[in-house]
């Protein structure tokens with residue numbers, strides 16, 4: 001799928017499937033570095049790896065529908081000197097192969113890049129088995145894994161480039177739900193360093209991934225109501241940008257976090273764990289409270305209030 | 321209590337299978353989503369089980385002695401829902417809500433919403449361990465029900481299947497019967513080009529299973545295999561099938577794993593199914 005055939009609402013910003021930027025960047029890196037391999041689970045098409053397979057047939061390792069094996073094999077490939085990018089639908093990667101990720105990747109401390117494709121609720125109607133909303137909580141419970149959630153194509157490209165050279169365990173979401181570009185040109189990507197997209201002193205909206213553009217929209221609407229909202233793109237869930245969060249706790253009257261993930265154990269929890277110990281501040285944690293009902297990705301985001309309306313409501317509750 | 325449903329003859333099953341295939345087309349037409357290839361390959365197995373073999377009471381879905389059925393390849397929910405509606409678990413008109421917002425008919429089956437579903441499948445490799453538990457539980461309780469589970473062939477690449485197969489063989493669970501929908505295709509390619517399964521029958525035999533290979537579209541052969549006397553081993557039917565069976569332009573083509581026919585293609589597909597010769 002290319003960015004060109006998108007159904008764009010008149011007047012709406014152009015939106016992108018980050019899997020395209022991901023696959024293009026991976027191929028680009030693979031051309032320059034023979035150590036880069038892609039490892040997948042019958043997911044060549046869904047991970048956009050058809051071109052990679054055609055160009056580097058020996059460096060695409062498709063183990064079939066066998067995710068535990070896939071992650072174990074990736075760790076072994078890292079041992080053999082390769083830089084494996086594991087490309088697998090988010091739920092089957094983090095859920096099915098959780099112990100392989102813990103023992104074979106994290107505890108061994110191998111440089112494996114785990115790429116959770118089509119994360120969050122982007123598989124919509126396929127239902128909770130196919131949603132990957134527990135990934136932040138599960139990955140956060142492990143030591144020594146960097147957790148990235150790029151918000152747009154530019155951050156996706158930057159994250160992939162950084163990951164290829166990082167030589168450490170990494171989990172990254174690769175979004176399928178179409179998002180607008182939110183990163184200002186020239187913004188450097190530093191893992192663990194959040195991007196403040198908008199300054200504001202009344203409330204801080206700390207958002208990640210799909211929720212970032214929605215937080216910007218909410219800030220715009222809040223400003224019309226005289227509430228000045230800071231918007232922070234928290235593209236790294238671990239390690240957390242403590243300085244940015246503590247500044248928000250000190251300099252505003254409350255923090256709203258927003259993520260396309262379960263409300264326990266993810267970004268909101270990480271922020272709460274920090275502020276409650278270092279600078280207590282009123283908070284609202286927006287996320288998914290329960291297995292989702294049937295519905296499209298966009299329906300479900302709205303259903304759970306993961307949109308500008310929900311953010312505005314939470315901000316007003318806190319500081320209005 | 322409703323009486324056990326009527327058993328159908330092979331000829332009756334063939335006609336029912338045609339109706340189910342038409343129902344699958346209608347079901348996926350509304351959301352324009354679904355897994356048509358695997359739906360059409362597994363139809364004859366489902367129809368034979370539900371209308372020729374299994375004992376269950378749609379009006380009493382929790383009947384303790386019901387035969388258990390698990391569709392491990394849960395992506396083929398449109399086929400399962402069509403069969404469950406035909407069996408009387410819910411109104412056929414409800415099929416129109418497939419994958420609609422807040423519908424009970426989720427893309428993968430949800431037992432909290434639909435009676436007749438024993439396990440919420442979708443992630444591949446879960447059905448067989450679950451079915452082993454159903455069968456082992458039936459054995460411990462001294463219950464007479466049988467447990468049936470339908471697996472995809474690509475799905476067999478998941479190691480969990482072989483852990484379960486080993487244990488079922490060890491326990492000699494002959495109240496358990498698995499069916500492999502051997503259509504030789506998985507999501508992105510042929511199974512044998514991805515991670516080959518052959519010699520598949522030998523593998524099952526080595527795990528202690530009574531292994532039968534047959535034509536998975538032959539209702540009479542399926543009936544015989546399901547009803548053959550049991551010998552103290554779990555049974556597996558390796559059902560050789562054609563992915564997309566019944567619609568020429570869908571049959572045996574990898575790209576039809578989850579493509580949805582255009583409206584014109586839907587018409588052609590319906591015509592072909594209406595003309596389909598029913599083998600006796």
Ligand SMILES: Cc1ncc(C[n+]2csc(CCOP(=O)(O)OP(=O)(O)O)c2C)c(N)n1
Pocket residue numbers: 041042065067092096355357358359361393395442443444445471472473474475476501503505506507563577
């Ligand atoms: C654990 C897991 N990994 C990956 C998938 C994605 N997936 C859905 S269907 C499918 C192919 C299944 O092939 P097969 O078992 O042969 O089924 P069929 O040909 O009958 O459709 C895949 C890879 C999944 N549902 N679960």
Ligand SMILES: [Mg+2]
Pocket residue numbers: 472473474501502503504505506
């Ligand atoms: Mg198959």
